[in-house]
Amino acid sequence: AQSVTQLDSQVxxxxxxxxxxxxxxxxxxxxxxFWYVQYPxxxxxxxxxxxSGSTLVKGINGFEAxxxxxxxxxxxxxxxxxxxxxxxxxxxxxDGVSNYQLIWGAGTKLIIKP
Amino acid sequence: DAGVTQSPTHLxxxxxxxxxxxxxxxxxxxxxxxxxxxxxxxxxxxxxxxEEEERQRGNFPxxxxxxxxxxxxxxxxxxxxxxxxxxxxxxxxxLRQGGNQPQHFGDGTRLSIL
Numbered sequence: 001a002q003s004v005t006q007l008d009s010q011v012x013x014x015x016x017x018x019x020x021x022x023x024x025x026x027x028x029x030x031x032x033x034f035w036y037v038q039y040p041x042x043x044x045x046x047x048x049x050x051x052s053g054s055t056l057v058k059g060i061n062g063f064e065a066x067x068x069x070x071x072x073x074x075x076x077x078x079x080x081x082x083x084x085x086x087x088x089x090x091x092x093x094x095d096g097v098s099n100y101q102l103i104w105g106a107g108t109k110l111i112i113k114p
Numbered sequence: 115d116a117g118v119t120q121s122p123t124h125l126x127x128x129x130x131x132x133x134x135x136x137x138x139x140x141x142x143x144x145x146x147x148x149x150x151x152x153x154x155x156x157x158x159x160x161x162x163x164x165e166e167e168e169r170q171r172g173n174f175p176x177x178x179x180x181x182x183x184x185x186x187x188x189x190x191x192x193x194x195x196x197x198x199x200x201x202x203x204x205x206x207x208x209l210r211q212g213g214n215q216p217q218h219f220g221d222g223t224r225l226s227i228l
Contacts, residue, residue, distance in 0.1 A: 004156075032214045043118070043204055043219035044157070051214050090156050094213030100147070100170045102217065104156030 002026055004093050006105035013081055014113045021076040021108045023091030032094040033074040034102065035065055039087045047089070050074065061085070086112045116141055118220035120205050126226045127195050135190040135223045139207030146188040147217060148180060149204040157204055163188055164210075192225075200227045 007022040025031060032051050036044040048059025055067040065076045074091060088109050092102040119138045127133050139146050145164045149157035159172035163182035177193045186207075192199055202224050206217035 034216065036219075041221070043221040044206075045219070046216050049216055092156075096213050100162045100213055101159035101172055102147075102157075102213070104158070106154075106156050 002031075002093055002095050002103045004091055004103050004105040006089075006091055006108050008108050009106065010109045010111060012111040012113055015083055016080050018079050019077065019081050019085075019110065021089050021091075021110065023074045023076065023105055025072050025074065025091075025093045025103075030096055032096070033065075033067060034092040034094075035059065035063070035074070035076050036090045036092060037061075037087045038090065038107070044090065047076070081110070081112055083112045083114065085110055118205055118207050118218050120203075120220035120223050122223060123221070124224045124226075126228060128228050129195055129197060131195050132191065132193045133195060133225065135192075135203050135205075135225070137188045137190070137205030137207075137220060139186050139188070139205075140218045143207035143209050143218070144186050145208045145210060145215070146182060146186065147206045147208070148188070148190045149206065150174075150199075151202040151204055151222070153201070160190070195227050197227050200225060 003026045005024045013019045034049045035047040038044050048057050050057045050067045058064045088107045090107045091105040121136045147162040148160040151157045161171040166182045179191045182188045202222040204222045206219045208215040208217045
C-alpha cells in the first residue's frame with residue numbers, strides 16, 4: 001500500500017531565508033503528487049501538483065516542487081519565506097486515475113522566525 | 115464563485131449519539147470526498163461519492179455512511195459516536211473522479227465527542 005513520509009514535523013526558518021520541506025512516498029508504477037497548505041482553523045488549499053511532464057512544478061505563493069522518481073521524493077521549496085507562510089504543509093499522493101483516495105503525510109509545520 | 119461549504123462549523127456530541135455533517139461542493143464540481151483529520155495528523159480518506167454512489171472507501175467502519183444528492187451536495191453520517199471520532203471532518207470536491215483530479219477543500223466541521 002502507498003505511504004507518504006514527511007521527514008520533519010516542524011521546520012523553523014528566519015524570514016526571507018530559503019526553505020525546503022521534504023516528502024517521500026513508497027514506490028509505485030505511476031503516482032500523482034500534491035502539496036497542500038493548511039492555515040490555522042482552515043481547510044486545505046492546493047499549492048501545486050505533479051501529474052506528468054516536467055519534473056519541476058511551480059505553484060502559488062512562490063512555491064515550487066521537484067518530482068524525483070528514482071528517489072521517490074517530491075520536496076517543496078521556496079527561495080525566500082515570509083511571515084504569512086506560517087502554516088502546516090501536507091504532501092499527498094494518489095496511486096493512479098482509478099484509485100480515488102489521496103494518501104497523506106503527517107504534515108510539516110513551517111515556523112517563520114522574525 | 116462559491117467554494118466548498120460545510121456545516122456546521124463546530125459540533126459537540128456525546129458518546130453513542132449520531133451526527134450528520136453537510137457539504138456543498140464548489141460550483142461545477144460533481145465529486146465529493148470526505149476526510150477525517152485528527153489533531154496533529156494528516157487527513158484520512160473516508161469515502162468518495164460520484165453520481166450519487168459511494169465509489170471508494172477508506173479504512174473506516176460501517177458506522178460511517180454517506181449520501182450524495184442530485185445537486186451534488188453530500189452528507190456524512192456517523193452512528194454510535196466514540197471518543198475517538200473527535201476530529202476535524204473535511205469535505206473536498208473535484209470535477210470528475212480520478213486520483214489526478216485536484217481536490218478543493220472546505221474549512222471543515224470540528225466534531226467534539228464528550
